[in-house]
Structures are given as structure tokens and as C-alpha cells.
Amino acid sequence: MKQAIYGLVLYIFLMLPPVITVTESIMVVHMHMQMPLLVLVGMLFTPYLKQIFPGFFNKWNDNGIPGIVLFIIVICYWMMLPRTMDEALTVPAVEVFKFISLPFLAGIPLRDSWKKLNSFGKNTVFVSLTILCGVMAWVYIAAPNQLCNNYIVIEQKALGWTFLITGLCILIYFIQSLFVDESLYEEEPSTENS
Amino acid sequence: MIKNKNLLSLLIVIVFGFVLFFVGTDGFRAYTAETARTLKLTEEMPEFPNVTLEDSKERVYSFSEFEGKYVMLTFIYTACTDVCPELEMNLAQVYNQVPEKYIGEDIIFLSISFDPERDDAATLEKYRFFFNADGDTWRMARIGDQEELNELLEAFGVIVIPDDNGNFTHNSAFYLVNPQGKLQEVMDYQEIDEAARKVNRILEKEVGDQS
Numbered sequence: 001m002k003q004a005i006y007g008l009v010l011y012i013f014l015m016l017p018p019v020i021t022v023t024e025s026i027m028v029v030h031m032h033m034q035m036p037l038l039v040l041v042g043m044l045f046t047p048y049l050k051q052i053f054p055g056f057f058n059k060w061n062d063n064g065i066p067g068i069v070l071f072i073i074v075i076c077y078w079m080m081l082p083r084t085m086d087e088a089l090t091v092p093a094v095e096v097f098k099f100i101s102l103p104f105l106a107g108i109p110l111r112d113s114w115k116k117l118n119s120f121g122k123n124t125v126f127v128s129l130t131i132l133c134g135v136m137a138w139v140y141i142a143a144p145n146q147l148c149n150n151y152i153v154i155e156q157k158a159l160g161w162t163f164l165i166t167g168l169c170i171l172i173y174f175i176q177s178l179f180v181d182e183s184l185y186e187e188e189p190s191t192e193n194s
Numbered sequence: 195m196i197k198n199k200n201l202l203s204l205l206i207v208i209v210f211g212f213v214l215f216f217v218g219t220d221g222f223r224a225y226t227a228e229t230a231r232t233l234k235l236t237e238e239m240p241e242f243p244n245v246t247l248e249d250s251k252e253r254v255y256s257f258s259e260f261e262g263k264y265v266m267l268t269f270i271y272t273a274c275t276d277v278c279p280e281l282e283m284n285l286a287q288v289y290n291q292v293p294e295k296y297i298g299e300d301i302i303f304l305s306i307s308f309d310p311e312r313d314d315a316a317t318l319e320k321y322r323f324f325f326n327a328d329g330d331t332w333r334m335a336r337i338g339d340q341e342e343l344n345e346l347l348e349a350f351g352v353i354v355i356p357d358d359n360g361n362f363t364h365n366s367a368f369y370l371v372n373p374q375g376k377l378q379e380v381m382d383y384q385e386i387d388e389a390a391r392k393v394n395r396i397l398e399k400e401v402g403d404q405s
């Protein structure tokens with residue numbers, strides 16, 4: 001419940017017109033701050049929604065695969081199509097879709113699915129995200145002309161480099177996860193209570 | 195009893211994804227806002243608003259002056275140091291590839307400045323000279339009235355972003371307006387030969403229809 005309230009506060013904060021103006025005026029902030037924060041909003045809502053609709057999540061996303069595929073599709077839509085960022089600025093319906101799709105169709109399915117995925121599924125997600133970031137980094141850094149009409153080329157290049165850094169971070173996290181067994185370092189909640 | 199519907203929901207998700215990408219890219223045809231813009235323009239064929247032009251020879255006339263002729267347009271500002279000179283050089287090459295019999299008779303070339311404050315007749319005259327435009331069959335003009343200019347830029351989807359140094363970031367293309375004053379084609383300004391071929395084909399067809 002507490003998380004859902006934090007999520008709601010963050011959601012409303014991101015929707016405030018001055019906050020929207022600031023976050024969308026800089027390309028990197030738009031892509032790598034506003035959008036991930038909207039996904040985070042959805043993740044914060046998840047436990048509360050699972051409490052209210054337990055059947056829905058068990059029935060439709062039992063093995064976590066539909067959820068994670070939905071997450072990947074929505075993320076790809078916003079990351080890979082340069083026109084979506086332009087249209088978020090110029091077409092109100094697309095802006096509304098951004099504020100709905102990222103929390104509810106990416107954040108919620110991600111958190112619900114993650115615990116249900118086996119390690120192969122998780123590794124696949126890490127590898128695909130790394131590749132995706134790498135490809136987008138290459139596209140945005142190498143593109144000689146403007147991909148987004150509302151952002152200039154120098155901002156586009158900056159976005160490319162942040163994609164590269166994001167991709168590297170995911171890769172480093174993924175590689176360490178192969179060698180480090182986190183469960184050795186985590187306290188079991190059940191033993192703590194007993 | 196809850197029956198698992200993993201497969202069904204996965205299917206729904208994939209169909210949703212397909213529809214999302216299909217709608218989002220106009221049927222996998224436009225991945226950037228710029229291609230979407232040109233696609234939409236050629237489908238909608240917006241009318242050229244009747245603005246008042248002031249050209250490099252200090253003549254003042256409205257756009258209806260060109261009625262009955264094709265007009266090949268570009269949008270520029272003369273203080274521009276990167277894209278505009280390239281755009282105009284390419285336009286000059288298209289101009290040279292159009293058979294002389296059509297020039298002035300069936301087609302007019304026009305470069306419109308979106309920086310009316312600095313691009314007065316004298317500046318435009320100098321610019322015209324650089325590109326060997328004759329000022330009659332290829333004119334350089336500004337639109338003095340900012341409101342009219344904005345209306346035109348909006349109708350043709352030209353996005354102009356001013357920066358602090360008096361420069362502008364803007365999208366560039368060749369625009370072909372038909373004799374009825376409607377936008378018929380938006381062409382890639384870097385594909386000179388393709389643009390010239392397209393213009394010649396349209397002119398041949400038009401003249402053929404008249405005879």
C-alpha cells in the first residue's frame with residue numbers, strides 16, 4: 001500500500017505541466033529519466049494491484065512470459081521509433097498513451113513477471129536489453145541527420161552516448177550476476193521473523 | 195479453479211504489439227517523424243496559403259501570381275552555413291536538369307526565406323547571385339508578414355527552431371506545388387537525380403495533356 005502511494009505521488013509529479021516541460025525539453029532526460037520513472041511508477045503500483053486482482057495476474061501471466069513480452073514490446077516502441085518522441089511532443093493522444101503505456105503496460109508486467117521467470121528468461125531479457133541499447137547507441141551516434149524534428153543533432157548524439165552507457169551498465173550487471181550468487185548475501189525474511 | 199491462459203495472453207500481447215507498431219509507423223512506412231510528415235503531406239495535399247512575397251528584385255506579389263504553373267520550393271535563410279547552401283546547390287542542379295522549354299513557362303523555382311528580419315531584398319539579391327539564379331525563373335523571396343509565414347510553415351510542416359546565435363535548426367526538402375496551388379510532392383533534397391526525374395515526368399505529362 002505504501003509503495004502504491006509513493007507511486008501515485010511520483011505519477012502525479014511527473015504529470016505536472018512544468019515538470020513535463022522540463023523533462024521533455026532535453027532529449028536525454030525525456031528518454032532516460034521521464035520514461036524510466038514512468039515504468040517505475042507502474043512497478044510501485046504492482047503489489048497493491050496484485051492484492052486487489054490476484055486472479056488476473058495468476059490467470060493471464062502465470063509463467064511470466066506474456067508479461068515480459070509485453071514489457072519488451074512497449075519499451076521497443078518508445079526506444080526504437082524516433083517518431084514516438086516527436087509525436088509525444090506534438091500529438092496529445094500520443095503523450096497520453098505514453099503516460100498510460102509505460103506504467104501499466106511496461107512497469108506492472110515487468111515486476112509481475114520478473115519473479116516468475118527462471119534464470120534463462122532473465123538472462124534473455126538482460127541480453128536483449130543490452131543489444132537494444134547498443135543498437136540504439138549506434139543509430140543515434142552515427143546518424144548524420146536529424147532523426148527527431150524537435151531535437152537537434154547534438155542532443156541526438158548525447159542520447160546515443162547515454163544509450164551506450166546504459167547498455168554497458170546492464171551488461172556489467174548481467175555478467176556479475178552470472179558469477180555472484182546473491183542468495184548467499186541476502187537474509188531470509190522468514191528466519192528474521194522467527 | 196483458475197485455468198492458466200499463458201498461451202492465449204501471449205498471443206494477445208503479440209497481436210497488440212503488431213497493431214501498435216503497425217499504427218505507430220503508418221503501416222511500417224514511416225519510422226521517423228520526418229518521413230511520417232512527408233507521407234501525410236503527399237496524402238493530404240495542403241493548399242499553399244495566399245501569402246504576400248517580397249523578392250530579391252523588390253517586387254511584391256501574392257502567391258497566386260504563379261497560378262497555372264508548377265512551383266518548386268525550398269525553405270531557407272541566408273545566414274545559414276550548413277544545410278541551406280547544400281539545399282540550394284542541389285536545387286540549382288535540379289534546375290539545370292529541367293529542359294529549358296519548361297523553365298519559366300510551366301515551372302518556377304522559388305526559395306522562401308523564413309528569416310524576414312535579416313533577409314531583405316539586398317541580402318536575397320546577393321544570395322541569388324551565389325547560386326546563379328536569374329531572379330525570374332528562380333526567385334528568392336521572403337514573407338514579410340510573420341503571421342502569414344507561420345501559417346505557411348505550419349501548413350507545409352516546416353519546423354524551424356531558432357537558437358541563441360541567430361541560427362535556426364530546420365528540416366529541409368524540395369516541395370512541388372501544382373498549378374492549382376496544392377502541394378503535390380515532397381522530395382528528398384539529397385536525391386537530386388531522382389527529384390529531377392520526378393519533376394520532368396510530371397511536366398511531360400502535364401504538357402502532353404494540354405496539347
